[in-house]
Amino acid sequence: MSAPPPASRPAAFSWLLARAHLGRRRTQNLLTVLGIAVGVMVLIAALSLTNGFSGALVDATLRASPHLSLNSYTARPPSPDLERLIRSDRRVEAFTPFLADKGLLTRPAEQGRDAGVDFATLFGVTPAAAQVLQLPPAESRTLAALGPGQVLLGAALARSVGAFTGDTVRLLNSQQRRTELKVAGVFTTGNYLIDSAYAFTSLGTLQGLQQTGNVTGYQLRLHDPEQAREVGMALTGSQPYAALPWQDIYGTLLDQLALQKRVIAFVVFLIVIVAAFGIANVLTLAVFEKTQEIAILRAIGATQGVIVRTFVTEGMVLGLTGLALGNLLGLGIAAYFTVRPFQLPGDLYFITALPVQVRWQDLLWVNAVGLVTTLLAALIPARRAAGIEPARVLR
Numbered sequence: 549m550s551a552p553p554p555a556s557r558p559a560a561f562s563w564l565l566a567r568a569h570l571g572r573r574r575t576q577n578l579l580t581v582l583g584i585a586v587g588v589m590v591l592i593a594a595l596s597l598t599n600g601f602s603g604a605l606v607d608a609t610l611r612a613s614p615h616l617s618l619n620s621y622t623a624r625p626p627s628p629d630l631e632r633l634i635r636s637d638r639r640v641e642a643f644t645p646f647l648a649d650k651g652l653l654t655r656p657a658e659q660g661r662d663a664g665v666d667f668a669t670l671f672g673v674t675p676a677a678a679q680v681l682q683l684p685p686a687e688s689r690t691l692a693a694l695g696p697g698q699v700l701l702g703a704a705l706a707r708s709v710g711a712f713t714g715d716t717v718r719l720l721n722s723q724q725r726r727t728e729l730k731v732a733g734v735f736t737t738g739n740y741l742i743d744s745a746y747a748f749t750s751l752g753t754l755q756g757l758q759q760t761g762n763v764t765g766y767q768l769r770l771h772d773p774e775q776a777r778e779v780g781m782a783l784t785g786s787q788p789y790a791a792l793p794w795q796d797i798y799g800t801l802l803d804q805l806a807l808q809k810r811v812i813a814f815v816v817f818l819i820v821i822v823a824a825f826g827i828a829n830v831l832t833l834a835v836f837e838k839t840q841e842i843a844i845l846r847a848i849g850a851t852q853g854v855i856v857r858t859f860v861t862e863g864m865v866l867g868l869t870g871l872a873l874g875n876l877l878g879l880g881i882a883a884y885f886t887v888r889p890f891q892l893p894g895d896l897y898f899i900t901a902l903p904v905q906v907r908w909q910d911l912l913w914v915n916a917v918g919l920v921t922t923l924l925a926a927l928i929p930a931r932r933a934a935g936i937e938p939a940r941v942l943r
Contacts, residue, residue: 579826580870583870584820584826584866584869585874586877587816587817588820588877588878588914589874589877589881590819591820592910593878593882594812594813594816595809595812595813595907595910596878596885596906596907597885599910600885600903601903602805602808602809604738605801605805606805608742609742609794610773610794611683611737611739612739612742612746613797614769615773616768616770616791616793617765618630618765618784619789620764620788620789621789621790623764624762624788626645626763627787630787630789631643633783633787637782637783639771640768640769641679641770642676642680642769643767643769644674644766646673646764647755648670648764649722649754649757649758650667650668650670651722652665652667652720653665653667653668653709653711654709654718654720655709661710664708664710668701669745670719670749670754671746671748672748672750672755673691673748673749673750673767675692677748678692683735684736687733687735687736691735693732694749694750696750696753698729698750699747699749700735700748701733702734702735702736702737702743702744702747703743705745705746712731713734715731716731717729719757721758723758727753729753766789776794776795777793779791780792780793817917820921823870824867824925827863827866827925828925828928828929832928859926859930860923860926860927860930863927863930866922867918867921867926868922870918871915871919871922
């Protein structure tokens with residue numbers, strides 16, 4: 549049997565030494581691996597929960613909000629030209645003209661019930677709004693069937709006013725005009741800010757109250773919500789309308805969610821840094837304990853590269869084992885919360901359950917950063933070991 553090529557011998561010798569070293573400090577190595585695994589596990593779980601929270605909050609927000617609004621600069625009648633442009637754009641799934649107003653909703657006191665009052669943002673829409681918004685099926689049917697003088701209230705707004713389905717509420721709009729509306733039903737999106745402020749009525753009802761045939765603009769639902777800005781620019785290029793994508797409406801919310809994710813990732817990443825110091829500590833102790841052994845190896849011909857490779861290999865074995873175990877534990881926690889979501893108070897956090905969303909991009913950068921961190925932690929003692937002078941030690 550032929551001997552292996554000379555270039556492969558140093559690598560094999562380094563691996564042999566690394567295996568021998570790793571087999572002697574099993575308890576300390578195990579603790580180091582667990583430290584890295586816990587750090588990676590917490591990082592993956594935290595990012596997955598944050599992704600799930602952000603996605604659920606955005607989804608709940610878009611249930612009662614269009615992906616794109618085209619608002620006229622001045623009140624004007626519906627635009628046939630713009631409607632033709634919208635219909636011809638394949639990126640648009642559905643649209644509806646709308647008229648917006650703000651007003652004060654009140655419910656008179658009755659026997660056994662005190663009077664209720666609250667402010668509301670009122671939207672006059674057509675039956676097509678049921679395709680623009682993503683309300684639950686029963687609530688969507690109620691929205692599509694809204695008749696003259698009927699209103700669909702957000703669940704929290706209905707509780708504040710004390711109005712139930714079939715009740716009559718009074719509306720005082722921004723132009724100081726009054727009317728009575730019959731509650732056709734209530735809707736729930738999961739976003740408390742929307743459920744406590746929005747109400748829908750038929751377009752004709754609100755136009756009649758304002759004594760106008762004009763509309764505020766058009767609300768659109770897209771096949772891909774992320775294209776809202778591009779679609780808005782394309783549709784309003786030659787029209788006297790301003791595009792308002794959902795990203796601009798909820799820009800502050802999106803920025804806060806992104807900042808929250810970065811802060812959580814940074815804080816949890818510190819756990820990985822601390823665990824990496826465990827690798828550096830284990831290898832540094834090994835260097836001190838095996839100073840004479842290293843000196844002997846150097847004296848019989850082992851190069852500095854062999855010594856460095858030996859200790860880097862030890863660090864990489866510990867790091868990769870910790871990363872693999874951390875990934876398994878992190879994905880296991882994500883799977884558990886997928887089956888049994890963490891419950892939240894909906895009135896406070898907008899959603900009633902905390903979903904989990906694992907993104908492969910997060911897994912890639914978590915493992916890449918963990919690998920680089922453990923490699924750097926292993927290089928410090930490895931370079932120290934390579935710098936040992938055999939003549940001085942053996943003397």
